Amino acid sequence: MRLFSYFWFLTSILSCLAAAPSRTIAERGSSPYVSSGKDGFSVNGSSLRFVGTNLYWLPTLETNDDIWNVLKNISDTGIKVIRIWAFNDVETVPASGTWFQLVQNGTATINEGPNGLQKLDTIVQMAEQQGLYVIMSLTNNWNPVPNTTTIGAPDVLASVALPRNTLSNDFGGMDLYVRQFGLQNHDDFYTSDNVLSAFQAYTKVIVLRYFNSPAVFSWELANDARCNSTMPTSATCTTQTVTKWHALMAAFIASLDPNHIVSAGTSGFQCTDCPKLYPVAPSASPTPSPAPGKKRRKVTPLTKEQIIRQRAESRRQNRAAAKRAGTLKEDGIMIRGRWVSTATRVVSSSTDSSTDGSSGVDSQDILNIPNIGFGSFQLYPDQETYGPYDPNLDPVSNKINSSLTWIQQSAQSAAAVGKPLVLNGFGLVTQTNLNNFVPFNMSYAPYATNTADVSASSDFANSAQQEQGYSSFLQMGDSAGLAGIMQYQWGSAGITQSSAAIQLDTTNSPSTGDSPNDGYSIAGNTAIQQILKQGAQAMAGGS
Template sequence: MHNPPAKGLYNLEWTPECFLPPFFPSTPSRTIAKRDNSSFVNSGKDGFSVNGSSLRFIGTNLYWLPTLNSNDDIWNVLKNVSDTGIKVVRIWAFNDVETIPESGTWFQLVQNGTTTINDGPTGLQKLDTIVQMAEQLGLYVIMSLTNNWNPMPNTTTDSSSTQVLAYVTPPRNSLSNDYGGMDLYVRQFALKNHDDFFTSDKILAAFQNYTKQIVLRYFNSPAVFSWELANDARCNSTMPTSATCTTQTITTWHAIMAAFITSLDPNHMVSAGTSGFQCTDCPKLYPITPTASPTPSPAPGKKRSRVTPLTKEQIVKQRAESRRRNRAAAKRAGTLKEDGVMIRGRWVSTATREVSSSIDPTTDGSSGVDSQDILNIPNIGFGSFQVFPDQESYGPNDPNVDPVQNKINLSLAWINQSAQSAAAVGKPVVLNGFGLVTQDNLNNYVPFNATYAPYASNTAVMAATNATTTFANSTQQENGYSSFLTMGNSAGLAGIMQYQWGSAGITQSSATIQLDTTDSPTETGDSPNDGYSIANNPAIQQILKQSAQAMAGDS
């Protein structure tokens, strides 16, 4: 097992001012870790390497793993993951609370502008166990250090009366957004805007203090894949956003934190956990010079091509070409949906069939995220993006394609686009979470910025949103996952991570405290399910296993 530093090391004197601008370099450097025989994973223009060998992987998300009470449960989950051929798991290395719970896991108390670390058996010792077991199984762990999302429990008013109806929320830590995070810091430091998390010196000091204790605890462990600064950091959340939050706000924060962690830990990579949002027209803190950009090794069977930064014109052109192909395919199949009027036996369009020249929130910078600029920060080892088409739109829908296939097609284009964006920087990129919600899972589905399942036994919502046609059935999910994995592999992604793994047979001692056992008696003993769990889904697990074998063979 790793040897954590003495507890006294956690209390070293330091000042956050050392890590405020202009500490990080103003001129980007593309000098990132070179391939060597280190037992720590490192990154370079050709991807990841460890022990002198290249590493490409299939991974999964296990945000809930540290909440399991039983070490046997933790071991069994990790062993099942490993047996599937998965190499990397992504977990929440944070669990912030505003009041100390009577039972269950918590890592840090954030209350009235002060913080307290729980270093006991219900605290960071849980992470110790996971890291030790990962070492024994040969797994790597991406440690995510905070979350953009931490909504308060929701209430709503019945439209037929003034009665306030409180939705039933799952037990604590069942949902990925119920582990504290940025908004908890903002609330407890008596600030009002979500983006205060990125700009407040007091919050920065508190977050760096927590980060320091985690990083120093495991900086000698080869099981740590990377320190992920935050899950899905962006300007907006449940709390209000100030008018001054821009892409430079988020990029600056990533640069500050990456420099801070690198100063503490020379062994591990620092990674961004953004959703992959781009801004082709935003001013850059770390601009790319196209002629100087290294060209990564092509995917197997692909020719090396010149890499250039992604442009708005490229995005619009790619979408127009995709729609043209879909229209032609629909015409051949006899399913073309004409959008005009019939004149003398011919259809005459009443509206343009071209994709609009405007772009959407995933590429216009409105979220405050420019993933390409963040990736070009010298201390960032690799980037990330996510694919959740039930919650994000990755482009305009095509009327010639059914709703679920639209989601899949737009996701595939997003994967390809994200790979191109990262290739222009010359660093690896990982799809750190992808998922499709199925009709069978709608009762459990909770969006990342909510605390309740809007479709659970709610026929009005189901009917209003045509849920039975807009959400995938099991076959569509299987086809979608296979397509995502195939596209990610052919696009040369360094890693692809499904969201989220699920396990059955969790012991009652764990399930009664923090796991989701409220929906029905048949789910007792299953791991948390926010609509994406693949517990009791051998078809998806087999798809992941086959993809893991393919990725390993291409390494």
Template sequence: MHLFSYFWLLISIWSCLAAAPPRTISKRGNSSFVSSSEDGFSVNGSSLRFVGTNLYWLPTLESNDDIWNVLKNISDTGIKVIRIWAFNDVEIIPGSGTWFQLVQDCTTTINDGPNGLQKLDTVVQMAEQQGLYVIMSLTNNWNPVPDITSSGTPSRDVLISDTSPRNTLSNDYGGMDLYVRQFGLQNHDDFYTNDKILTAFQNYTKQIVLRYLNSPAVFSWELANDARCNSTLPTSPTCTTQTVTKWHAQMAEFIASIDPNHMVSAGTSGFQCTDCPKLYPITPRASPTPTPSPAPGKKRSRVTPLTEEQIIRQRAGTLKEDGVLMKSRWASTATREVSSSICSTTDGSYGVDSQDILNIPNIGFGSFQVFPDQNTYAPNDPNLDAVHNKINSSLAWIQQSAQFAAAVGKPLVLSAFGLVTQSNLNSYVPFNMTCAPYASSAAAMGVTAAIMDATTTTNFANDTQQAQGYGSFLQMGNSAGLGGSMQYQWGSTGITQPGTAIQLDTTNSSSPAAATGDSPNDGYSIANSTAVQQILQQGAQAMAVVS
């Protein structure tokens, strides 16, 4: 797309967003804690819709000034909610840097020191001072072992891809597989079913929840990032969607029993299973009196669960090719070829039924994620290039996800969305890997097909396409009635202290003290993307609702 057309598109997107009238909900008291209902989120008696961002690495920064400056930049953008890792598990106490919990030989030890949970205290306190809310994720589905030392012990200090320190990647903070390994078990899904692991995880969760019980800065307790049956460790044949749903219900009930103030949320990718047996089946509600289509930003009424037939039908249709975004979809001349079966995002093969999880009584709202470089959300249109197929399928996924949540009657948040750019390929590490497969140095590490040629590189967005896609995602989220949309991930320049995951640039510094560096980058950082930060700012202004 020509540059002029690109800017015309952005103006059109934000004109549509800004035109959305404020959505009011009934006031439910003046509590300073965020709550949810069928109408959405509210706080202090007013409705809340938001644009947010992810920064898993924030508690690893050594300098309080750095933490403050990062949060101030985010707040100045108009972003209201951040999502961080409220866990940092290690198998061996590192020589330096942040860690929250030692999990070793079936025992756990919590680090309450200045390089432990006191760092998390600082983040929460400063977020509150900046007027930000924090989604606190309590564990991660992903924790691949990056290296094995000569003694056979997993090394958590250096990644296999290069000399990047621990905590550079979002999957290098411990998580489910670390518990499984250290409790002497074999399968990833043992995390959901083993009584000893469940007790250990509940102990950690209780320490975190009680620590911030009275903090209005906490938006919600997110039980896990991207929970599913499969991960780096093998999956047992007995793991089903009900295994994962039951764990969410058990943990949500546990947290609700000790914290009456904050919502509990799931952090799944939104995967669904239309035909799986349900632990929490939806009771169809009576259809409301037909009304005109709601304005952008207002929730559409849905009264029945999503079905396989609907998914297949939504994929069909004739679209006009004219190179512009029409009704939030990239268009082609051909009628799209539609598969007669649903794909892995909706057939239960990941062991996740997000609609069933959302219908758990103690779950306050749902979440889903958009990572089209790592997941396939719909069959490709042969008349579109790879990047526009990724954008188009993501928009369809947003619509589809909003429909499954509306059938439950709870708010839905796009908790993470990201497109990898060609300029970020050297840093891009998929969530279940420990190395950057497209980095120029990867071939020397024995990574298959590491060097990308010009043709395959164009499968990834350029900077303009990324900004264009993000604007489209926000527009679609707004029109679909999402409670919030969160970009993955924020990036910052000028970090003044190395921490555990910051590599300082000393090439142009007269002294080490003057050196600064960038925040960690797993391929999604927007540290150097002014265009994306402006889009987030405009989106935040359009999504904000004060009533």
């Protein structure tokens, strides 16, 4: 495996970013609530840059001791922010386990009992005691249904479905509302008045329950909202459909809660050529002179031409590096027995689904909504494509290189708006974790040994590549000026074995188990935890 390629790539980009002056953030008052501005986040009069982690499963833990121990371990790592699901929608009341809201036949009932919102109460209280902030995500784009009777195409038969709440996509969400309100298309969630009223009613209960808590970092409108999901998409869903919904919900929450930031939770997809509802204003001219010894840094919006140009240059440099290293396949014509011309590759002159608006997401337009306090993007190269495949690189190097460019481009797009940006989830699936890997729009593990050809494992990182990739992501995010970087997902061992979603840990005790693993868990992975700790120290030192 060639590690030189993406380390060279990271170094070349960081050398450019190093020319930018370090940011100094003035005090903005002593409010205990996190606020956002053009220079980043502030709380209690100090700036806040952070490394965080995701725990969608935290509210499902049965005991307060388990919740406390998980949060303490996270805090001890130096992590400052966690991101959880503040929703758990069901279509029928389960026999056991946590649930927050029953959505059935066009009506909704909220569970405020011990296995309902009181679980959230405990998490918010304990997080504050541990010095942690909580991003509260209010719904999810993904909710594949493991049966053959529900509207929309199921992805797998119920006979092989995992226990409820094992997966991040098994907490209800947009498609559950659509199904239970008798609608047909995923994007009906954004346009149906009845669905909007139900979602706003739930949102209002959650927001008013915690609007006085300084432990809440932000209200995240949805995880990875887009036009498409498991259910069909109508022909009328566009980037403006999704942007309008974010603007409406952001204004709704802002009218309820003046204390907390509202964030979008999008995956970061761009559409440079799409019509904008909230266009970025041209840069003011002339700009103030920079301080002595500093260079003026011009921030411009991301363009289609820049994306294509960067991809072509990256491919050229990777090709040259591979040729120097002797790893490039020489399949050209030999001249005079001494010189071999390497094959010329055609570089795509177009963008792809991450930048062409086909997902229905224009993250820059969403970020520029007045009531959106900061931007978000996600990084899952085992599930998404962030650039064309480069034949000069192996599969893992391709993923890491395109990820580093994705971070850089996302930071540039947010800087043009003038608001902070958070990478709210990143992860690489390893070969050793591949049998647990479930993509976000599926409900079973396609690479489990009894369901798939495991020869595909060479396309996934080994442990060393995961460690190097995570270190590179954190370093790039820090240097690019991200306000926060969040790993997906945390994992814990020794959890009380009283939920079907907790995986039995026979190496410890038959009464304990591991937290849910969808292929990204870092339970017991001390190397990754140490990388996150070092990243947290670096981010805090640069605030």
